[in-house]
Every structure is written in structure tokens, then in C-alpha cells.
Amino acid sequence: MISLAIRYLFSRKRQSLFTLLGIFLGAAGFVIIxxxxxxFRTFMIDQLVNxxxxxxxxxxxxxxxxxxxxxxxxxxxxxxxxxxSVPAGKKDYNRIENPEGWYKRLEADPRVDAYSxxxxxxxxxxxxxTSVSATLTGCTPEQQAxxxxxxxxxxxxxxxxxxxxxxRIILGQELLRRLGAKLLQNILVSTGAGAPTPFQIxxxxxxxxxxxxxxxxxxxxxxQRANQTLNLVNQIDVRLxxxxxxxxxxxxxxxxxxxxxxxxxxxxANIFTIFSLQAMMRNIIVSVVMLVAGFxxxxxxxxxxxxxxxxxxxxxxxxxxxxxxxxxxLFQGLVLGAIGAALGLIVGYFVCQYLxxxxxxxxxxxxxxxxxxxxxxxxxxxxxxxxxSILSALVASYLPARAAxxxxxxxxxxxxxx
Amino acid sequence: MALSAQxxxxxxxxxxxxxxxxISLEIPDGQFVALTGRSGSGKSTLxxxxxxxxxxxxxxxxxxxxxxxxMKRVEKAHFRNEQIGFVFQFHYLIAELTVLENxxxxxxxxxxxxxxxxxxxxxxxxxxLAEKHQRLPRQLSGGEEQRVAIARALIMEPKYLxxxxxxxxxxxxxxxxxxxMLELANVEKKMTIIMVTHEMDFAKRAQRQIQLADGxxxxxxx
Numbered sequence: 272m273i274s275l276a277i278r279y280l281f282s283r284k285r286q287s288l289f290t291l292l293g294i295f296l297g298a299a300g301f302v303i304i305x306x307x308x309x310x311f312r313t314f315m316i317d318q319l320v321n322x323x324x325x326x327x328x329x330x331x332x333x334x335x336x337x338x339x340x341x342x343x344x345x346x347x348x349x350x351x352x353x354x355x356s357v358p359a360g361k362k363d364y365n366r367i368e369n370p371e372g373w374y375k376r377l378e379a380d381p382r383v384d385a386y387s388x389x390x391x392x393x394x395x396x397x398x399x400x401t402s403v404s405a406t407l408t409g410c411t412p413e414q415q416a417x418x419x420x421x422x423x424x425x426x427x428x429x430x431x432x433x434x435x436x437x438x439r440i441i442l443g444q445e446l447l448r449r450l451g452a453k454l455l456q457n458i459l460v461s462t463g464a465g466a467p468t469p470f471q472i473x474x475x476x477x478x479x480x481x482x483x484x485x486x487x488x489x490x491x492x493x494x495q496r497a498n499q500t501l502n503l504v505n506q507i508d509v510r511l512x513x514x515x516x517x518x519x520x521x522x523x524x525x526x527x528x529x530x531x532x533x534x535x536x537x538x539x540a541n542i543f544t545i546f547s548l549q550a551m552m553r554n555i556i557v558s559v560v561m562l563v564a565g566f567x568x569x570x571x572x573x574x575x576x577x578x579x580x581x582x583x584x585x586x587x588x589x590x591x592x593x594x595x596x597x598x599x600x601l602f603q604g605l606v607l608g609a610i611g612a613a614l615g616l617i618v619g620y621f622v623c624q625y626l627x628x629x630x631x632x633x634x635x636x637x638x639x640x641x642x643x644x645x646x647x648x649x650x651x652x653x654x655x656x657x658x659x660s661i662l663s664a665l666v667a668s669y670l671p672a673r674a675a676x677x678x679x680x681x682x683x684x685x686x687x688x689x
Numbered sequence: 690m691a692l693s694a695q696x697x698x699x700x701x702x703x704x705x706x707x708x709x710x711x712i713s714l715e716i717p718d719g720q721f722v723a724l725t726g727r728s729g730s731g732k733s734t735l736x737x738x739x740x741x742x743x744x745x746x747x748x749x750x751x752x753x754x755x756x757x758x759x760m761k762r763v764e765k766a767h768f769r770n771e772q773i774g775f776v777f778q779f780h781y782l783i784a785e786l787t788v789l790e791n792x793x794x795x796x797x798x799x800x801x802x803x804x805x806x807x808x809x810x811x812x813x814x815x816x817x818l819a820e821k822h823q824r825l826p827r828q829l830s831g832g833e834e835q836r837v838a839i840a841r842a843l844i845m846e847p848k849y850l851x852x853x854x855x856x857x858x859x860x861x862x863x864x865x866x867x868x869x870m871l872e873l874a875n876v877e878k879k880m881t882i883i884m885v886t887h888e889m890d891f892a893k894r895a896q897r898q899i900q901l902a903d904g905x906x907x908x909x910x911x
């Protein structure tokens with residue numbers, strides 16, 4: 272039956288070739304599109320994971336409820352307060368209540384690779400007549416360098432130069448440009464508490480994004496002093512040994528503390544929505560291609576069944592059973608699917624290899640080669656493409672195969688006899 | 690041992706049209722039987738019912754005492770492959786296979802193609818097609834194609850050979866060749882041959898002639 276199925280395929284070369292082309296395009300398309308999207312996803316995750324901390328512990332935030340303000344206004348003099356306009360909104364705290372407790376917990380947790388206590392404040396940066404508002408992060412440079420790639424992103428100076436005091440500051444490229452400042456020049460920083468504090472620019476960094484470059488870093492002690500909040504910490508950035516545990520660890524910690532805790536993927540949930548949309552788009556494109564290819568197989572085999580009715584009759588008269596007749600046509604679909612898939616995977620692989628050489632904005636500190644398009648060449652994509660191609664070919668050939676096996680020999684032979 | 694029909698009837702369609710009515714006959718092993726009659730008399734229907742290719746509406750067909758309609762799927766496949774050979778008015782050769790592959794097709798069913806290859810070549814030699822065994826059907830004449838079809842019917846050395854107008858599409862010379870091949874199979878292999886034919890000259894050469902009219906046996910020479 273297998274040799275006969277192959278003879279059938281070769282006897283109608285042009286039809287077989289076009290059908291093969293459909294499967295080939297589907298498989299190659301799947302590999303290329305999936306490789307591109309998955310590569311882009313990996314690239315983006317690498318950017319997020321490597322450039323920033325994995326978990327962010329921030330001062331707690333509470334949402335006001337109907338009874339949140341009862342004590343503040345009525346001091347337990349009444350048991351129930353009825354509001355005409357119900358209290359609503361968010362109540363922010365400006366500090367992490369027990370940072371030492373957190374430090375102990377983080378140091379004892381084997382999943383934690385590093386952490387960095389911070390004081391993050393909104394500040395006004397001034398030089399001459401130019402003022403720019405931006406975020407100022409106070410941190411310990413040794414600890415901060417272990418939780419994100421800020422130290423590796425320095426374009427001028429070293430991150431460690433902010434030290435643990437001495438009013439030295441590092442600016443993002445964009446903030447530096449907007450202030451019109453240069454390295455080693457002095458600027459004034461005002462956090463709204465007390466008089467502006469002078470800082471000397473000892474370094475410049477480039478995070479890769481315009482928003483990320485509009486920030487500044489100084490030592491934790493200097494920022495606490497400038498903000499007149501000695502010993503205050505309002506954020507702890509945490510890096511885990513395994514970033515994939517971030518969401519589950521963040522959720523666990525949220526359950527046992529009052530602080531607002533988010534993982535990197537929870538914070539960037541919108542990006543994951545884009546990834547889902549990409550996957551959906553890929554599935555739609557590939558499904559359409561496979562559907563067209565499958566329809567091609569269906570048409571060709573249906574035509575073959577009609578043309579080969581006499582063959583089917585004679586085979587059945589010789590004792591060949593329905594399943595064997597069915598397999599004659601299923602095997603043709605399988606051969607078309609397998610060859611189309613194999614060619615599609617090979618061509619898809621080489622196209623992906625070529626795409627990887629195309630220039631693209633890669634970055635230092637990531638696993639993606641600098642400056643080239645990231646394409647996923649993983650085995651899973653290729654096995655999925657092969658499976659999908661063969662499966663769609665089999666599904667498309669099943670109906671003609673079933674139709675072929677449905678006839679009895681006498682029904683076919685009767686056409687030519689009394 | 691024999692092939693027999695017991696009160697066999699056949700109706701088709703809705704409303705039902707009676708094709709055969711209460712046919713009873715017994716064909717002993719090794720007999721050459723010719724079924725004759727006008728078009729529409731039911732002779733081909735009787736042939737296909739005797740071979741088990743078509744089902745009966747009433748009655749039973751027995752091969753060596755075994756009811757063909759009671760056979761299970763696998764048993765029926767074995768019966769068709771090993772006990773029965775068919776020759777149709779049209780050769781029904783598979784266009785994509787060579788002459789030899791077409792002849793060996795029944796043997797392939799149970800993986801006996803290799804062991805039957807020499808036998809297939811010897812049959813092809815007998816029918817004068819030894820030199821053409823690698824050709825495709827389209828490279829043969831009509832008579833040659835029908836000879837290949839007979840060789841294919843003989844490859845499993847079946848007990849019964851059913852032929853439905855085997856000379857119907859051939860000229861007199863090729864018709865004679867085909868008829869001689871059937872006679873040879875009957876004499877040499879003791880094959881039971883049941884042949885439907887319109888040609889009375891060929892029918893008279895059979896040991897037994899059964900004439901049908903309107904779905905009934907009008908004359909049986911036995």
C-alpha cells in the first residue's frame with residue numbers, strides 16, 4: 272500500500288508539488304514567525320530581568336474603605352458613621368516600617384541573591400537657570416550594583432564613585448542633556464525639604480531607554496540628608512537566584528507583610544499582554560496557512576479518490592480491507608505532510624539563521640548578542656511546526672480516505688455492468 | 690464440495706426492484722459454468738452474489754458449506770484473497786503499477802509477493818507477456834491488458850474464478866486467447882470457473898450453461 276501511495280503521488284506531480292508547497296510554506300512560516308516572536312520575547316525578558324531587580328518592596332499603600340476615617344473624625348465616640356460621600360482613594364506611607372526586619376528576612380532566604388535598600392524621592396535638579404524634575408534614588412552602591420545593571424551601564428565614571436557620602440551624584444544621559452551639565456560640574460538638588468543641596472556629577476549612565484535615563488543616583492545617606500529623613504528607606508530592590516520564581520515569591524511575601532510588593536513580571540504585565548497578542552497573531556497566521564494547505568490536500572486527494580474508484584474496487588475485490596484502502600490515502604497525506612514539514616523546517620532554519628545576522632539594538636549585559644536580531648531556534652518550535660504540519664495533512668486526508676473506504680466494490684463495478 | 694445458492698433473491702432500491710427471484714443451484718468443484726441471458730436478466734448480479742462481492746436479500750450462498758454472509762471481516766478478506774479470482778469486462782489494472790506489480794497485487798496483501806514472483810513470471814510467459822512484465826498498462830493493447838488481468842486472477846491459484854464478460858471488450862482473436870486461458874485454468878488447475886457471457890460460441894464451450902431471464906433460471910444444462 273505504501274509503494275502504491277507513493278506511485279499515486281508521483282503520477283500527479285504538479286498537484287503533489289503545489290500541495291507540498293502549501294505545507295512547506297506553513298511549516299517554514301511557523302518556524303520563522305515563532306522564532307522571531309519567541310526571540311523577541313526572550314530579548315525583552317532578558318532586558319527586563321537583567322536591567323532591573325526582580326522584586327520591588329515599597330512602602331505600604333492602603334485603599335480607603337467606608338470606615339477608614341471613622342476613628343480620625345469621631346475617636347470611638349460613635350459606633351457607626353454614615354457618610355454622605357464615602358471615603359475613597361489611596362493612603363500612602365512614606366517609609367518601610369521595619370527595614371531591619373526585612374534585611375534579616377532577605378539575608379536568611381536562600382532564594383535571595385542580593386538586595387538594595389533605597390530612598391526614592393522626586394527632586395528638582397538645577398544648574399544655572401535650568402531646572403528639571405526627575406527621580407533621585409539613594410542607595411548603597413555596592414548593594415545596588417548587585418541588583419541591577421546600573422554599574423554596567425555607566426558611560427562615564429564608575430557607579431561606585433557615589434560612595435557612602437560626599438554629595439556625589441550620577442545622572443542618566445537624558446537628565447544630563449536636559450540640564451546642559453557636564454561631568455564633574457556641580458548641580459543643585461531640591462527634594463522640597465529644606466534648602467537645595469549641591470551635588471557633584473561623578474558619572475553618567477545609559478540604561479537604554481529615555482525614561483530610564485532621566486533619573487539620578489546618589490548615596491543613601493546623602494539623599495536621606497537632602498530629604499531630611501535620616502534612616503528612612505521607602506524601597507528595597509531584590510534580586511533572586513532564579514528570576515522565574517519572582518512572581519510566586521512576591522505573592523508569598525505580600526501575604527505576610529503590609530508593604531506593596533511586586534515582581535518584575537507583575538510590574539510589566541502589559542508587556543506580557545503584548546506577548547500574548549503576538550502569540551495569537553502567530554497562531555492566526557499559521558492556522559490560515561495550514562488551513563489553505565490542508566484544503567489543498569483535501570481537494571487533491573478527493574479528486575484522486577474519484578479518479579481511482581476502479582482501483583479501490585479491484586483492491587477490495589482482491590481482499591484488501593477498508594482500513595487498507597483508507598491507509599492508502601492517509602499515507603499520501605502523511606507523505607505530503609512529512610516532506611513539506613521537513614523542507615519547511617530546513618528552509619525556516621536557514622532563514623532564521625539569516626535573520627539573526629540582521630542588525631538590531633542589542634545591549635550589553637544581556638544574553639542576546641550585541642546589535643543583532645534575536646531569533647529563537649529552540650527544538651520546541653521545530654517539533655511543534657513538524658507536528659502541526661503532519662497533523663493538518665492527516666486531518667485533511669482523513670475525509671477523502673474515509674470516503675474511499677466507504678464504497679463497496681460492487682457499488683463501483685456496478686457502474687459498468689448490468 | 691461445491692458452491693451453492695439456496696433460494697437466493699436480490700432486491701434493490703426503494704421502492705424495491707426484484708433483480709433475482711429464488712435462485713437455487715449447486716456448482717461442483719472444478720466445473721466450468723457459463724451464465725447467459727439478455728441484458729438485465731440478472732446474470733452479473735448472480736455472479737457477484739456467488740462470489741460474495743454482493744449481498745443477498747434472501748437466501749444464502751454457501752462455499753464448501755460455509756455461508757458467505759456469515760463470514761467475519763478478516764475471514765471474508767482471506768476468502769476473497771485466497772479462494773477467489775476475478776476477471777471483469779474491463780481489465781481494471783492499476784495504471785501506476787507495472788504488469789508484474791499488477792499481477793502480484795493480490796499476493797502483496799499477505800506479504801507473499803516475493804515468493805510468488807517466479808510464479809507470476811511463469812503465468813505471464815504462458816499468456817505471452819513475459820517480455821512486457823516491466824511495462825505499464827498504458828503501453829499494452831486491450832487484449833494484452835485483459836491477459837494481465839487474467840494472470841492477476843490466477844496468481845493466488847484460487848479455487849473459484851469469476852469472469853464477468855471477460856471477452857466483451859475484445860476482438861475475436863483476443864477473445865479466443867482469453868477463453869483458452871480460462872479453459873486451461875479449468876483443466877490444469879481444476880479451478881471452478883463461473884463466466885457471464887453474451888457470446889453463445891464461448892458459452893457452449895463451458896461444461897454447463899445456465900440461462901437466466903427476468904431474474905430466474907430459464908434453462909440449466911446440467
